[in-house]
Amino acid sequence: MDMVADTLLVAGALGAGIYCFILSRRLTQFNNLENGVGAAVAVLSSQVTELQTALDAARSTANHSSDTLVEITERAEQTSKKLELMVAALHDLPQVSETSVPQKSSEPVFSSHFREAR
Template structure:
């Protein structure tokens, strides 16, 4: 029996040694993990501080930008009535320019109509005095009617002598366009 007790005692001491060996391994893993955890916690702490400083810096920059944007919005709100006034003035000036242009064209037509009619009559008298028939092949192109044209064109300029001023005839077709605008 003492032999059995010795064997049980030996088995219990072997089991205790095995249990101590397992605890030793776990304790070593825990201490190395503690160092790893400490390093990880320190890195996370530094990252948290960096993020907090970046957030506070971003908040300050956002506040500055918000103030600048607010001042720009206020300034643009003040400029809106001025721009509307300028737009109305430009619109009025545009309408006035159109009216003035139309009046000038009408006056020009009124002033030039008698001169154009006089030139037309003079051209007809000149053609008659030269005894050119409208279909005469010897007539200059400016007096002879072409087959497709219904009116006489008096567009050929007369070459002046050295001391005379240059004379330019107005196209008779243009005169009819001007008369059409008057009516």
């Protein structure tokens, strides 16, 4: 009976050893940095870094664009107020009729800007 128990114990130990050996090889292939999940993790890590850099650049560009847009909007509002004042001032001017505007003569006027050399 002891002999059967020892034989089963040795067989179980050998089976566990073979299982551990196979598991070790599979884990090595799984974590391989060239072909396995390790390679995928390395690629994803580099892509995350690149995306973070691109996101930071986009964020700074958006902030700059927002600041520029605020400045342009403020300038437009100031110009709009000036234009409103000018249009309001135009309403205060008297109406000009066509008869009160002097007519230009149809004859051309020529003038000479030639200077004599002395």
